[in-house]
Amino acid sequence: MRRFLVPPSTAVLALLAGCRAYTSGLHDDTPPAPDAALDAQAANDAQAQPPSDDRPPRPDRPNPAVPEASSVAGVPEDVGCADGTREGFLDVDAWRNIAGCAGAWDVPGLLMNSAVTPQCDRMAGNSGLNSAGLGCGVADLCAPGWRVCKNADEVARRSPTDCESAQPPGPPLFFLVQSAASPLGICGPDRTASNDLHGCGNLGQPEAQTCQPLERRMGFSDCQATGGVWNCGGSAEHLREASVVTKHGPDLGGVLCCRTIP
Numbered sequence: 001m002r003r004f005l006v007p008p009s010t011a012v013l014a015l016l017a018g019c020r021a022y023t024s025g026l027h028d029d030t031p032p033a034p035d036a037a038l039d040a041q042a043a044n045d046a047q048a049q050p051p052s053d054d055r056p057p058r059p060d061r062p063n064p065a066v067p068e069a070s071s072v073a074g075v076p077e078d079v080g081c082a083d084g085t086r087e088g089f090l091d092v093d094a095w096r097n098i099a100g101c102a103g104a105w106d107v108p109g110l111l112m113n114s115a116v117t118p119q120c121d122r123m124a125g126n127s128g129l130n131s132a133g134l135g136c137g138v139a140d141l142c143a144p145g146w147r148v149c150k151n152a153d154e155v156a157r158r159s160p161t162d163c164e165s166a167q168p169p170g171p172p173l174f175f176l177v178q179s180a181a182s183p184l185g186i187c188g189p190d191r192t193a194s195n196d197l198h199g200c201g202n203l204g205q206p207e208a209q210t211c212q213p214l215e216r217r218m219g220f221s222d223c224q225a226t227g228g229v230w231n232c233g234g235s236a237e238h239l240r241e242a243s244v245v246t247k248h249g250p251d252l253g254g255v256l257c258c259r260t261i262p
Contacts, residue, residue: 070168071102071127076143080257083125084143088166088175088200088256089159097259098149098158100166100175100200101141102126104133104249108233110178110242111194115139115148126250133247138178142257149258151179152187152214155200158258162213163200166256173253174203174216174230180242187211194240197223197232201253226252 071085072092079086080099086092088100103125107114114137123130124140133140138148149155155177156162167173176199181187183195187210197204197218198211203226204218211217220241223232229252233244247254 070170073127076122077145080143080146080259081125082122082141082143083128083131085125085127087126087253088168088173090168091165095159095161095165097261098155099146099257100173100253100255101257102173102250102252102254103128103136103141104131104247104254105136105138105140106133106246106248107135107137108244108246110138110148110176110180110197110245111191112243115178126254131250138176138255141255146257146259148176148178149256151177152198152211154258155256156213163215166200166215167202167253171251172201172203174201174218175199175253175256176218176245177214177256181208181211181217183239185210185217187214194242195219196241197230197245199256203252 070090071087072079072090073085074092076082076084079092081101083103086099087102089095089098105124107119109115116139118137118140120130120134120136120140122140122143124133124136125131130136142148149158166175174197176197179187180194180198181196182190182193185195185208187198187208198207198214199216200214201216204216204222207214207217218230218232218241220232220235220238223230223241223245229247229249231246231248232241237244
């Protein structure tokens with residue numbers, strides 16, 4: 001069933017409902033008390049503090065404690081992922097125009113030209129020749145004829161099930177789109193908004209109503225919880241994660257790629 005944007009008059013109520021602090025999906029946290037759960041995302045992020053180092057450590061290899069994600073292989077232009085393996089929306093026939101592509105990149109951000117244009121000749125991806133993502137941006141995870149999905153509207157157009165079935169049973173995964181929200185967590189047409197990462201999967205926090213049909217978001221503290229796999233910068237970037245995000249290692253997802261059709 002498709003979800004629809006709530007009317008503007010209810011945006012504040014939707015924000016409060018969508019920005020409650022839940023478990024990140026990485027471990028069994030006890031949900032906070034109801035009063036604390038109603039804090040807005042900006043307040044939650046502002047209170048989040050990194051460990052002793054302001055930036056999390058970068059993993060040198062896949063985390064052996066994280067189960068390997070399922071995937072299907074094929075011709076990159078059909079599968080949608082540059083390395084020819086798809087880790088989200090696994091049924092290529094059912095989801096012909098959208099794919100979840102796992103992998104890494106170290107060119108920061110989602111909103112600048114380097115995020116639109118491949119930086120390492122599409123050699124990235126969890127099974128690619130450059131699986132560490134060195135010199136790669138988010139665009140390098142998508143196959144020719146595909147791009148990182150722009151926003152919630154494009155996901156709704158490309159996926160017949162919105163985010164449902166984006167991740168197979170198994171490890172926690174998050175696949176992002178190339179847009180962000182306002183400092184209050186409200187998604188909209190503002191291309192300069194850079195708060196949080198937004199997408200599909202089962203990692204991170206439940207999404208705000210204004211960002212649906214996307215279902216999950218990751219803020220600064222959620223990135224911190226991955227131990228450096230997802231890196232959203234330091235505490236000063238807690239409202240601009242989409243401008244600085246990098247990802248180190250093949251675990252825990254990557255990007256949503258959409259076929260470039262009208």
